[in-house]
Amino acid sequence: MKKTIALLALAVFLLPQLTLAQDWQCSCVQGARRLGADIPLIDAKWFQLFPSQMPVVGGIVLLQYGDVWHVARISELLEEGVRIEEYNYRKCQYTTRIIKWDDEHLRGFWHN
Numbered sequence: 001m002k003k004t005i006a007l008l009a010l011a012v013f014l015l016p017q018l019t020l021a022q023d024w025q026c027s028c029v030q031g032a033r034r035l036g037a038d039i040p041l042i043d044a045k046w047f048q049l050f051p052s053q054m055p056v057v058g059g060i061v062l063l064q065y066g067d068v069w070h071v072a073r074i075s076e077l078l079e080e081g082v083r084i085e086e087y088n089y090r091k092c093q094y095t096t097r098i099i100k101w102d103d104e105h106l107r108g109f110w111h112n
Contacts, residue, residue, distance in 0.1 A: 024087075028071050031087025031094070032060055037073040038112040045069040051108030055082050059111030061099055072099075074109070 024030035029044055037060050039047075047062050048069065055061065055074055061084055063070040072086030081100040089095050099106060 025094070026088050026092040028086060028088045032071050032073045034087075035073040035085055037071075039071070039110065043069070044071045047071060047110045048107060050110065052110055053108075055109040056111045059109055061109055062107040063099070063103075063105045064107050065105055069107075071110070 024034060029039065029041060033039060033041065036058060038058070039060055044062075047060065048064075051062060052059070055077060057074055057077060059074050060071040061074055061082055063072070070086070070089060072084035072089070074082045075085050075096070076083035078098065081098050081103070083096065083098050085094070085096045087094055089097075
């Protein structure tokens, strides 16, 4: 009985911490910060208020898909667009892709 109570107490204590440790992968902003982007911890939609004109490696690209705003870290500037690395474009996963300069979802860039 004491072992069961101890295990339950341990589970109650550890499970929230394990969940929190993995939650950052399900946030594009927290993922971009973990990848090295020097950005504030705010909702992705708020970056649209202060966009910069020029993309820079290490900054972020601002994207909008319907009502959903998304940010991703710029890893390379290319002739056809920007190579990005990101979390949560696919639910809670890390992905890389190229965003072309004329992408209909591209809303701007931001860097500190």
